[in-house]
Amino acid sequence: MDSIAIVGGARLYGDIPVSGAKNSAIKLMAAAILTDQPLTLTNMPRLADTRFLGQLLRAFGIRVDELGADTTVLHAAELTSTFAPYDLVRQMRASFNVLGPLLARTGEARVSLPGGCTIGARPVDLHLKALQALGAEITLEEGYVHAVAPHGLKGTRIDFPFVSVGATEHALLAAVLADGVTVLRRAACEPEIGDLALCLNAMGARIEGIGTNTLTITGVRALSGTQWSVIPDRIEMGSYAVAAAMAGGEVRLTRSRPELIAALTDRMVAAGVEVSPTSDGVVVRRDPLVRLRAVDVTTEVYPGFATDLQAQFMALMTLAEGESVVHETIFENRFMHAPELARLGAEISVHGGEAQVRGVERLVGAPVMATDLRASMSLIIAGLAAEGETIVSRVYHLDRGFEHLEAKLAACGAQVRRIRGEADEH
Template identity: 45%
Template sequence: MDKFSIEGSKTLHGSVDISGSKNAALPIIAATILCNKPCTINNVPDLADIVTMLKLLENMGCQYSFSNNSLKIDCSKLQSTKAEYDLVRKMRASILVLGPLVTKYSQAIVSLPGGCAIGVRPVNLHIDALKAMGAKINIEQGYVHANAKKLKGAEIYFDTPTVTGTENIIMAATLADGKTTIYNAAKEPEVVDLANFLNKCGAKISGAGSSTIEIIGVDTLKGSEYEVMPDRIEAGTFMCIAHATRSSITINNAPLYCMHSIIDKIQEAGADIHIKNDNTVVVSHSKFLPVDIKTFVYPGFPTDMQAQFTAMLTLAQGTSIIEETIFENRFQHVAELNRMGANITISGNKAIVNGVKVLYGAPVMATDLRASASLVIAALAAENTTEVLRIYHLDRGYEFLDKKLQKLGAKIKRLPQ
């Protein structure tokens, strides 16, 4: 287990390349189960969660090679349709194999998932939708047992938009009989990326990115080559780093088309953003203003950026109100930020962030993926040295973050804990 030692209060400069999106790559990798031929997926980030997903598929009989962010994978000859607990418990996204397995192989045994401790994230919406498509499902000893001779197209109504639920049902519907329509579907760009990949493989999906998605089932899917979209959350994290440290950073490959809510709030906080050549963003400090934020489903402000903004706004000149509407347990980073001199109080699902003039280095412990990023942001802006413990959470979602920060001039070291 490693930790970061970060010497803060350094001005950063230079450019950073944004990696492929973890939240887009994971469902696309799961979707290769549906393909009868090998696939090549490019711009796949080298992350712990990606490795976990690949091990999960390998355990079921998939063959792959992964190097230089290019994944060659062949899932055409699966030997098992069981996703074991030992791997699934590490990552909630493992539930994404449920839909592909049951629609292609008529059966699946998938452990109930684990992942970050940021609140309850039930899979009942996935299960109810598959039942509506004709699957027989039982939960026994922590495993979802699903069987269906052939899934049937259906009208699926989600009570609340669910990203993984939408993705699971899109994949299940690609090989189902007839038409499936998903109402109140998640609109996230990662859902669109999955649909684009599947369509390239021969699926018939329309409406991705809207609240209504239509899938016409086909008999088979071929293999294809596809490039994963850049990670909007990593890009937003580097914007927060730039503003918190009063720096100017050029951010390459940011998917600006799906980052409007993030960019709007960064600018509202006083940062200057200049777009060059449609794919480069320069963020530089001017003044530091408080901002009120309410997380919401896309295209609203993403919950995955809440912790990073909380850390950044600890240094704003005034009071910010941050309301978390997606997960009920996503302020675990607040206590650690307060250890560094922040002035944050929690009231229900709101964090009241009273800006302070300076943060101070301290030993802090990460509790989940985005909380880890928030502590790194605070450490980079703080005086003296901060130790961030349990950074294995960070390695789940940020590719070589320490190396990217070192390139920008940060004094950050990865050390054994």
């Protein structure tokens, strides 16, 4: 397995272009199942997760062509299979969302359950209940979901008991071809859901209420192809913003939208970081000789503070003056980065869904192990400011969500390099 080595202490100066959002791209790829015409996606990130989903879509008979640096054309002229095996679904949890569009287009699908997750159970029962409400008959057989809609999917009202991004996206992907009107209440409002809905509308869907917690979908008989540019990745943008603040210096994040990370930058400004919007992004500045101030954060659904930026912000707070409290309300078991940050000298106490971070004067490089995607980035961020060398192992997590990470940081002056290891299966 590869590792990444960082020699801390370098200030960052320069531009970092933000890639397309992984969490939007993989759902847009799934939308290609819904039409027999080509769907062209631009600003596509080239990541392990998009490659995994591409493999799965090819197994259905879908043509997936990567053109140039950031364009992907998907053409599901004919679906030759509606079976998603465990060996493919297990590689990426979000691939389970092919179930709804397969069911909507063909009336039947058999998809593996996605399995466990290191940051909490994240069950798919809301997904299945939404599909059942739309008229699907569902049985669970030996770890697989077998869904049929012998009379087609029918519009209905779905009241989610709590906000679920995945279930909202899944219901949306199924309902666009259902007969009649579907209303999704307590729907998630994440920008990636809006990106998916707008793309579906460009394909001929009729979705209203985009950006609100109530979505109304009037089903159509068929969708057409279109060309769509993937929204900028707010988690990548936020991660590099925190990295710039941690290392000090001045970094301009381009091809991005600062309003997508307002909850993060508000807390960064409170901590003493200068954040200024530009015509195509944001500039992050910090004088490393002036110590950060400790501030508290609580993760919330969008537009609140993103759980996917919690680990990165915790790394920033390890060097702040005073004590900060991080409340995690979205996922259980999402403080697995805390003991690894402690190996660098951080002082963090975890009690259930709360972590107390007592700022220290300095961090010192050490070997650390990544436990998940966002935790991986938190360790990279900490390594940028730690004295000496930090080596982060198991970085296949990073490759799932960050495109050209070493190159982007190195272009701004970071001393970072990849150490190639033996090939792994992740």
